[in-house]
Amino acid sequence: MSARMLVLVNAVAGTGSGPDAIGEAFARCDLTPTIRPLNEGTIARLARGEGDAWDVVVAAGGDGTVASVAHALIGRRAALGVLPTGTLNHFARDLGLPLELPAAVAAVRSGVVRVIDVGEVNGRIFINNSSVGLYPSLLQERDRERRTRGRRKYPAMAVAMARAVRRFPNHRVRLAIGGKRFAPLVPFVFVANNGYSWKHADFARRPNLDGGRLYCYVPPRSGRRAIARLMAAWLFDRVRHPEELVALPVERLQLDAAARSLAVALDGEVFELTPPLKFRIRHRALRVIVPDAA
Incomplete structure (x- = not known):
């Protein structure tokens, strides 16, 4: 792919691949992109219109980094490229991207543009999922x-999980989905950009990212033992059984609670948002580069 290319690098992401290593990987593919550190200023400039000055904007980092760049590119001409240098890299895995830096750079160079969905809650974009309750409290x-x-x-996450099990917080939330209203008492509500499949050997993945649906997941059992087992599976990326969660496919949903603000996890980052939380799918809103065979 011959294009005007900007690479934004989060050098503190999981693998620690910095600008020099990334520049060398691009040079081996005969590419000389503009490389900048990722910060609030670079994201703001993209959102204000610089995203129209590039053919490709590459996010080098984990899911949170990729999500922040994706947010700025919604409605812009630039396609999103991904170098998965974070810890878990769920988005890259779901897109079928290689996880090794040289192969990921080669995929950006020779890939094709695919148009996919994103989720949105109260104006904020998420590329993987959003959740309220247990998970954001674990992250905090x-x-x-x-x-x-x-x-x-x-180790810090393991300590956080042990404390959460001891406290065992449940939350009374009010859900409005498809004209129906629910008020479940649950430890969490999890909203995904398209649905997960449990057919993989070790983990849940999303088989497609352009189905035009959010999936709202809630646990059918809220007992301490069931939730602890689910938390452990989630922590180690081993959620295998669909019966562990009830899935509700929707285009929009609203979540409310008796609180002035709610801690909301968006792609592994926590934000304080004011309820009600208004979720919607933004169908085919993001242009992203994927391997030609993906």
Whole structure:
């Protein structure tokens, strides 16, 4: 692919691939893109219109990094390229992208543009999923452990999970879906950009990203043991059984709660949003580069 290309690098993402290593990988593919560090200024310039000055904007980082760049490119001419240098890289896996840096750069160079869906809640974009309740509280607890105790990411998450099981928080939420209203008492509500399949050997993946539906997942059982088992499966990317979650396919839904603000996880990053939370699918809103055979 011959194109005007901007690469935005989150050098603190999981693999720590910095601008020099990424520049060398592009040079081996005979490409000389403009490479910049990812920060609020670069994202703001893309959203204000710089996204129309490039053919391709490549996000080098994890899912949170990719989501922030994707948000800025909605409605812009530039296609999104992905170098999955984060820890889990769910979005890249679902797109069928290679996870090794040289192969990922080659995929950006020779790939094709595919148009996919994104989710939106109260004006914020998510490319994978959004959740309320247990998961954002785990992320906040994990980050406190890392900040105050200096723990690494996964040990900090294990500590956060153990504390969550002891506290076992349930939340009364009000859901409005397709003209029907529910008020379940649940530990979490999980909303995905298109639905997950449990047919893979070890993990849940989304078989397509252009189906035009959100999937709202809630647990049918809210007992401590069932939720602890589900949390462990989620932590280690081993959710295998669809009966562990009830799935509701929708184009829009609204979630409300008796709170002035709600901690909401969007692609692994936590934001404080004011309820009601208004979710919608934005069908075929994002242009993204994928391998030619994907």
